[in-house]
Amino acid sequence: MQLSHRLVVVSPIEVTDEYDNPTASLEYGPSAPRREIWGQLQPAGSRDDPQPGRQPVISTWRLFTFSPIHARERIEWQGRALDVQGEPDAWAPRPGRTHYEAKLSTVEG
Numbered sequence: 001m002q003l004s005h006r007l008v009v010v011s012p013i014e015v016t017d018e019y020d021n022p023t024a025s026l027e028y029g030p031s032a033p034r035r036e037i038w039g040q041l042q043p044a045g046s047r048d049d050p051q052p053g054r055q056p057v058i059s060t061w062r063l064f065t066f067s068p069i070h071a072r073e074r075i076e077w078q079g080r081a082l083d084v085q086g087e088p089d090a091w092a093p094r095p096g097r098t099h100y101e102a103k104l105s106t107v108e109g
Contacts, residue, residue, distance in 0.1 A: 002040065003038035003039050003040050003064070003065065003066065004038075004040060005038065005039050005040060005041045005077060006036060006037075006038060007036070007037050007038070007039050007041070007063075007065075007075050007076065007077050008034050008035070008036055008037075008075070008076040008077070009034065009035050009036075009037055009067075009069055009073055009074070009075060009076075010028050010032050010033075010034050010073060010074040010075075010076060010081075011032060011033045011034075011035075011070075011073055012026035012027055012028050012032055012072055012073070012074070013026070013027050013031065013032050013033075014026060014027075015027050026072060028074050028081070034076075037065055037067035037069070038065065038066070038067070039063050039064060039065035039067070040063070040064040040065070041061055041062070041063050041075075041077060041104075042061065042062045042063075042064075043059070043060075043061055044060040044061055044062045044103070045059070045060050046058060046059040046060065054109065055109050056107050056108065056109040057107070057108045057109050058105060058106070058107050059105065059106050059107075059108070060085075060103065060104065060105050061082055061103075061104040061105070061106075062101065062102070062103060062104070063075065063082075063088075063100075063101070063102045063103075063104055064099060064100070064101055065099065065100050065102075066097060066098070066099050066100070067100070068088075068090070068100060069084060069088050069100055069102055070084070070087065070088070071084055071085075071086055071087045071088070072084065075104055080106055081106065082104035082105065082106050083104060083105055083106065084102050084103075084104060085102070085103040085104065085105050086103065088100045088101060088102035088103075089101045089102070
């Protein structure tokens with residue numbers, strides 16, 4: 001498998017409230033840790049989900065990589081921010097190299 005895309009994985013940090021309690025909010029801003037990985041990114045489809053006053057387009061992607069990635073992380077690639085949907089699958093063939101497959105999505109509009 002050729003991994004032809006250089007991607008940035010953003011691991012979110014938990015945001016604390018004014019009383020220093022962790023909240024359910026996750027921050028993906030400049031202070032969140034980032035690391036570069038190589039992967040193969042493929043489009044998996046898109047759909048529009050009509051809502052009153054909004055026309056979002058939801059695009060889905062598939063990512064294949066040898067680097068472990070986790071749920072709630074975000075992938076940055078070519079100006080896009082793609083959210084990891086669920087826990088990625090880990091494949092450990094015998095013999096062979098473990099690789100990971102993840103479903104990604106992005107919403108525009």
